[in-house]
Amino acid sequence: MTKHQIAWMPGDGIGNDVMEATRIVLDAMKLDATYIHCDIGWEFWCKEGNPLPDRTIEVLKRTHCGLFGAITSKPQDDALLELDPALRSKNLVYFSPIVQLRQMFNLHTNLRPCKTYKGNPLNYRGTRLANPTAADVMCDIVVFRENTEGMYGGVEFNPLPEAVYDALCLNPKMKPWKAKGLENIALSTRIVSKAGCTNILRQAFEFAKKNGRKRVTLVEKPNVLRATGGMMTRLFREIATEYPDIWADEANIDAICMWMFKNPQEYSVIVAENMFGDIVSDLCAGIIGGLGFAPSANIGDTYAVFEPTHGSAPKYAGQYKVNPHAMLLTARMMLEWLGETERAAALESAIVRVIEEGKVKTYDMGGKDTTLDVGRAVAKYVAK
């Protein structure tokens, strides 16, 4: 048996393209691993009414970790339209398989490092730099996003059941909503727990301490979301007192979008609940040159699933046009988590070298090379 058992989940759209490029690199590294292909994504929703078949869950249970490309998610009405007609009467509800995996395997921490590498021809405002220099290395931000709670917990109603309405009326602000007709009301909830908040906050501070980072910024909106944002903010302040050498500051989600766009180099570690973490990590991806450079890891206590921040980008699916660096950097995170520290470092160096040389570039970097060309270029350096 090989040392590592990896659930291989290309998923939908460009997920396949970037995973193929990654496999070229992992094979060149001679990683002692078995890759077990898993069915996941839109195709399985349409054909089977389940984007995360049980057979896939079983594979995940017997592997060490998962590597995931991307999936396509669509709103419920659109999802029903694409479902096999034979399944339409079964009251099936589409729920994103990656969100399901995060909850099912309690992958509570979504770690999203965003770094501008030297030679990346895109500056943080998305325009191309004529002469990229070391001075362009302006951002090195790590986002800690709570991954199982908040608005992505899946507790939603449309229409609103009477019993839920009655219970919500414990808060008098709910009462006027009945006049609109309960069948006309849609409700998505934002539930957070003390344990969930504490865990993500603690991890962000511990990471900062271990890596000599001087600032941890909480992204919230406690002035409006008083209950949930208030709990997160209180706990942040409490935990921050245990780390007197770290500057712990707070920003509202709207304000930080402006501040980060203006002065991204001033931020270091960002911590946020699920949705705000999702939003701010796409912003960070934009700052460092786009989604083609943003890796991510869903980490639990015993299992982890690694996936780039981007989605399935349907318009580029199967064209081998997109940038695989996000996926390759994601594989780097996986190697580190598996204890393959030397290989992880070698992979990062190879990626950095390919970016810096600027000879092999996908469309988003102003080049015409394919996803697999980039994979091969990186593979050439890791193989040495």
Ligand code: NAI
């Ligand atoms: P997206 O991330 O798929 O793509 C947005 C745009 O970013 C693309 O059109 C492309 O211009 C650019 N882009 C993304 N990845 C790139 C790469 N590797 N190289 C170069 N350019 C890249 O987001 P979008 O369009 O909002 O969503 C498409 C589908 O993906 C939806 O069905 C959505 O639900 C799903 N999605 C899935 C995610 C996941 O699997 N975890 C995360 C985000 C979206």
Ligand code: MG
């Ligand atoms: Mg996102």
